[in-house]
Amino acid sequence: MKKPSLHYLVVISMLVTATCHPLILVPGSGGNQLEARLDKDYKPSSFWCKRSGGWFRLWFDPTVLLSPFTKCFNERMMLYYDADLDDYQNAPGVHTRVPHFGSTKSLLYLDPLLRGVTSYMAPLVKALEKDCGYVNDQTLLGAPYDFRYGLAGPGHPSRVASQFLQDLKHLVEKTSRENKGKPVILISHSLGGLFVLHFLNRNSPSWRSKYIKHFVSLATPWGGTVEQMKTFASGNTLGVPFVNPLLVRPQQRSSESNQWLLPSPNVFRDKAKPLVVTPRVNYTAYEMDRFLEDIGFSQGVVPYNTRVLPLTEELVDPGVPITCIYGKGVDTPEVLVYGEGGFDEQPNIKYGDGDGTVNLASLGALNHKVESLKTIEIDGVSHTSILKDEIALKEIVKHISFINSGLAK
Numbered sequence: 001m002k003k004p005s006l007h008y009l010v011v012i013s014m015l016v017t018a019t020c021h022p023l024i025l026v027p028g029s030g031g032n033q034l035e036a037r038l039d040k041d042y043k044p045s046s047f048w049c050k051r052s053g054g055w056f057r058l059w060f061d062p063t064v065l066l067s068p069f070t071k072c073f074n075e076r077m078m079l080y081y082d083a084d085l086d087d088y089q090n091a092p093g094v095h096t097r098v099p100h101f102g103s104t105k106s107l108l109y110l111d112p113l114l115r116g117v118t119s120y121m122a123p124l125v126k127a128l129e130k131d132c133g134y135v136n137d138q139t140l141l142g143a144p145y146d147f148r149y150g151l152a153g154p155g156h157p158s159r160v161a162s163q164f165l166q167d168l169k170h171l172v173e174k175t176s177r178e179n180k181g182k183p184v185i186l187i188s189h190s191l192g193g194l195f196v197l198h199f200l201n202r203n204s205p206s207w208r209s210k211y212i213k214h215f216v217s218l219a220t221p222w223g224g225t226v227e228q229m230k231t232f233a234s235g236n237t238l239g240v241p242f243v244n245p246l247l248v249r250p251q252q253r254s255s256e257s258n259q260w261l262l263p264s265p266n267v268f269r270d271k272a273k274p275l276v277v278t279p280r281v282n283y284t285a286y287e288m289d290r291f292l293e294d295i296g297f298s299q300g301v302v303p304y305n306t307r308v309l310p311l312t313e314e315l316v317d318p319g320v321p322i323t324c325i326y327g328k329g330v331d332t333p334e335v336l337v338y339g340e341g342g343f344d345e346q347p348n349i350k351y352g353d354g355d356g357t358v359n360l361a362s363l364g365a366l367n368h369k370v371e372s373l374k375t376i377e378i379d380g381v382s383h384t385s386i387l388k389d390e391i392a393l394k395e396i397v398k399h400i401s402f403i404n405s406g407l408a409k
């Protein structure tokens with residue numbers, strides 16, 4: 001008799017849905033909705049920013065695209081570093097919360113009224129339901145979080161992000177319990193991957209082997225991105241043509257997780273290759289504190305040196321099977337060249353390999369660092385299209401089926 005082929009076994013396992021491991025999605029920065037409420041301590045900077053009533057959607061709200069409201073959005077999204085607490089906080093009078101923790105609801109579309117243009121993880125969820133037999137909100141769950149906050153190195157508090165890791169732990173345990181004790185598959189996109197890696201490393205080996213089946217990382221910027229230096233220096237319109245990048249820059253600089261995504265010397269190691277070039281001074285990843293100072297963001301220097309650098313010093317193998325799936329072959333900012341106009345003007349950009357946002361060196365930084373690692377590179381798929389592109393979705397779904405077949409390590 002012929003031995004059944006691998007493909008045949010995968011199909012069988014897909015039919016026997018009982019073998020499916022429950023799955024939790026961890027989105028990237030800006031990848032889920034955030035809600036806010038303003039109290040009497042909130043001081044609107046203009047007539048346009050006045051607002052009464054209860055909770056409203058802070059992210060994503062399309063009025064951010066209209067300039068008087070861009071300012072309101074900016075002042076509500078700002079974080080402040082409190083040196084006494086050694087931690088970040090919301091702006092005075094601004095309360096925020098993450099709706100629908102545990103569900104995929106707040107990460108399918110960023111604005112449920114504008115599903116077409118704000119679709120985020122909806123195509124991936126659809127593909128997992130259709131081809132793997134997952135049932136949304138039963139075997140397929142979501143872990144949204146306040147993506148403005150980041151984790152910090154040992155000995156430094158990070159109240160909001162640490163609470164997220166606690167909530168995620170409870171969600172993993174509950175999900176496993178409700179699925180006959182099966183360990184869970186975690187799928188992350190972008191920044192979510194950094195959170196998952198630290199989440200795994202902050203739990204014990206016995207907890208991990210009991211509760212985690214596999215970690216599938218989609219396009220994680222393990223060592224940050226060069227593009228992030230442009231965001232700090234000159235603002236980032238996120239591809240929306242009529243947003244003034246200098247209007248959103250203060251808020252983008254204030255975001256703790258954005259600092260986490262600055263290029264790490266751990267990955268951008270070449271001291272002879274500057275990432276930012278100006279007429280008089282050049283900057284490598286080793287000179288990030290000087291860079292923050294020179295762009296006019298000296299408030300960032302202390303938290304960067306004390307909280308972010310120690311966090312990114314090392315990528316630690318959490319001892320669970322990991323698969324890194326990412327795009328390459330897309331023009332990705334590698335060197336930013338500023339002229340005499342300084343950092344308020346947009347730089348000329350020299351491109352290198354990557355997924356359009358994250359440099360290839362950063363996407364592949366777990367190679368040779370993690371024992372049980374599989375890497376799947378997909379040519380021509382960008383940082384965001386990895387969640388939508390048909391070939392990418394097929395590859396992800398195929399790999400999830402493979403993990404469920406029990407043939408993956």
Ligand SMILES: *[C@@H]1O[C@H](CO)[C@@H](O)[C@H](O)[C@H]1NC(C)=O
Nearest residue numbers: 273274277278279280281282
């Ligand atoms: C900065 O880098 C550019 C390009 O690598 C180089 O031509 C220039 O001499 C450098 N400037 C300084 C001050 O090191």
